[in-house]
Amino acid sequence: MSYKAKLNSTVKHFTQAKMNNPDLDSYIACASELHQITLSPAQLERVKTHLSRTMTIAEKLIDFPFLDADELVEIYRLVD
Amino acid sequence: MSKTPFRDVVENLVQQIQINDAVVNAFTYLSLNRARAEADVLDQMSKDGMPLPPLAGIPYAVKNLFDIKGVTTLAGSKVLKKNPPAKDDAVLIQRLSAAGAILLGALNMDEFAYGFTTENTHYGATHNPHKIGYISGGSSGGSAAAVAAGMVPLSLGSDTNGSIRVPASLCGVWGLKPTFGRLPRFGSYSFVDSIDHVGTFAKNVDLLCNSYDCLQGPYAGDPSCITTKIEKTSTTLSQGVKDLRIGVLGGYFEQNSGPYARKALELVANALSANEVVNWPNAEMARSAAFVITASEGGTKHINHLRKHYEDLEPLSVDRFMSGLLQPASWYLKALKFRKIYRSQVFDLFKNWDLLLAPCTPVHSHPIGTEWIDINGAQMSARASMGILTQPISFAGCPVVAAPVWPAGEHNLPIGIQLIAPPWREDVALRAAKELENKGVCKTVPIAIVG
Numbered sequence: 022m023s024y025k026a027k028l029n030s031t032v033k034h035f036t037q038a039k040m041n042n043p044d045l046d047s048y049i050a051c052a053s054e055l056h057q058i059t060l061s062p063a064q065l066e067r068v069k070t071h072l073s074r075t076m077t078i079a080e081k082l083i084d085f086p087f088l089d090a091d092e093l094v095e096i097y098r099l100v101d
Numbered sequence: 102m103s104k105t106p107f108r109d110v111v112e113n114l115v116q117q118i119q120i121n122d123a124v125v126n127a128f129t130y131l132s133l134n135r136a137r138a139e140a141d142v143l144d145q146m147s148k149d150g151m152p153l154p155p156l157a158g159i160p161y162a163v164k165n166l167f168d169i170k171g172v173t174t175l176a177g178s179k180v181l182k183k184n185p186p187a188k189d190d191a192v193l194i195q196r197l198s199a200a201g202a203i204l205l206g207a208l209n210m211d212e213f214a215y216g217f218t219t220e221n222t223h224y225g226a227t228h229n230p231h232k233i234g235y236i237s238g239g240s241s242g243g244s245a246a247a248v249a250a251g252m253v254p255l256s257l258g259s260d261t262n263g264s265i266r267v268p269a270s271l272c273g274v275w276g277l278k279p280t281f282g283r284l285p286r287f288g289s290y291s292f293v294d295s296i297d298h299v300g301t302f303a304k305n306v307d308l309l310c311n312s313y314d315c316l317q318g319p320y321a322g323d324p325s326c327i328t329t330k331i332e333k334t335s336t337t338l339s340q341g342v343k344d345l346r347i348g349v350l351g352g353y354f355e356q357n358s359g360p361y362a363r364k365a366l367e368l369v370a371n372a373l374s375a376n377e378v379v380n381w382p383n384a385e386m387a388r389s390a391a392f393v394i395t396a397s398e399g400g401t402k403h404i405n406h407l408r409k410h411y412e413d414l415e416p417l418s419v420d421r422f423m424s425g426l427l428q429p430a431s432w433y434l435k436a437l438k439f440r441k442i443y444r445s446q447v448f449d450l451f452k453n454w455d456l457l458l459a460p461c462t463p464v465h466s467h468p469i470g471t472e473w474i475d476i477n478g479a480q481m482s483a484r485a486s487m488g489i490l491t492q493p494i495s496f497a498g499c500p501v502v503a504a505p506v507w508p509a510g511e512h513n514l515p516i517g518i519q520l521i522a523p524p525w526r527e528d529v530a531l532r533a534a535k536e537l538e539n540k541g542v543c544k545t546v547p548i549a550i551v552g
Contacts, residue, residue: 052427071424094441
């Protein structure tokens with residue numbers, strides 16, 4: 022399967038950030054190839070550990086009920 | 102009045118550094134010739150009866166992500182080692198030099214500032230001067246350890262998620278992370294452009310305050326420096342805290358503070374008559390968002406290093422950079438949206454408070470190589486969790502002084518307390534710091550290092 026096909030097959034899980042391990046394996050392999058980086062199996066396993074940890078930490082953020090009107094922060098303007 | 106020549110002060114200090122640093126491993130570069138030349142200029146000015154600048158003869162060193170003219174900027178890495186030497190000093194070094202301070206060298210750090218421990222595989226771990234074999238904290242570990250060991254009274258560091266406050270806490274020195282956008286970062290190797298701060302470590306509050314005043318000022322060449330004026334803090338430093346509304350952060354901050362940190366907080370709160378517990382809004386979410394932004398920007402910045410030098414990067418952080426690179430853009434954008442809401446909530450909180458208190462770190466220092474720490478019964482990653490109490494604060498951009506406390510006495514390990522002020526009110530945090538120092542509640546403790 023091409024990496025594009027692999028990517029398509031995982032994208033629906035990915036948008037919900039609720040991937041199981043096999044999904045993550047293919048996501049990491051595809052996404053790293055997309056960035057022109059080929060990971061060894063050991064590297065992939067370690068990256069998976071970190072991405073899983075970030076997913077856990079980010080879960081509430083991903084589910085946060087933003088409003089349509091909510092805008093991105095203006096980085097270099099601290100107080101209006 | 103006879104005064105020891107600046108040149109002699111430098112020579113004595115260099116001897117001490119060479120002895121102590123064999124044990125502590127804070128320095129990665131000693132700028133001896135430059136230090137001697139700078140001392141000679143000051144000695145000549147003294148001889149000629151010229152007025153000396155405000156930091157005349159104060160020795161300092163910088164985290165090795167600051168450009169030093171003629172020296173390659175490492176940012177804790179091996180892969181930058183072959184880069185050409187910096188053409189000029191970082192702006193903050195230029196300002197300290199103009200104020201008469203004497204640069205002694207560059208200091209160890211976590212590679213690319215992604216870490217809280219300064220367990221640097223390429224250049225060795227920086228040891229905590231108060232307990233050799235224990236971490237100094239990071240990522241500005243060399244900067245904190247050099248001050249704690251008495252090698253320099255002043256140093257520069259950077260803080261994205263806690264990289265000044267964490268090592269200041271573990272090494273028992275004063276640290277200042279100013280308001281986001283206050284000091285120019287130009288000439289420093291960035292980590293996370295949208296959160297990076299630069300700041301200082303010092304052996305006492307007067308030096309923390311005076312050096313900060315010398316570092317202030319707009320800089321047109323740096324869009325991240327949004328300050329428009331110099332707001333001197335030395336003039337108000339000794340005003341005391343009687344007029345300040347001071348609260349103690351509870352909730353998330355209490356849950357993630359171990360007993361030692363809570364004891365330190367109690368000592369500081371009592372000294373400042375802070376009795377009311379305050380709820381900081383959305384601290385856990387803020388940490389999540391800071392975590393996501395850090396990983397994403399950090400990973401993206403280092404994409405070429407990940408492509409070409411994966412095996413040469415710090416094994417303790419390379420996979421985190423890679424993971425950050427692969428994070429979905431939607432997470433990053435949500436974190437930026439949340440940050441706008443969050444900032445507004447935090448700034449609203451400061452309508453009712455002038456200063457808020459929380460520990461810098463959940464626990465004190467631990468042995469180098471530790472993988473897990475216990476925070477109130479929860480086993481947490483030692484390297485990722487030391488910033489759990491600092492991340493929500495820097496994410497809002499508030500200025501913080503890290504104040505060193507010794508809850509179990511001076512022969513035991515220190516831990517720091519964050520004195521958190523509203524944006525642009527470094528003066529308030531420094532006033533509280535001075536009060537705590539005057540009362541003897543917070544201080545640096547001189548040590549004798551035995552190799």
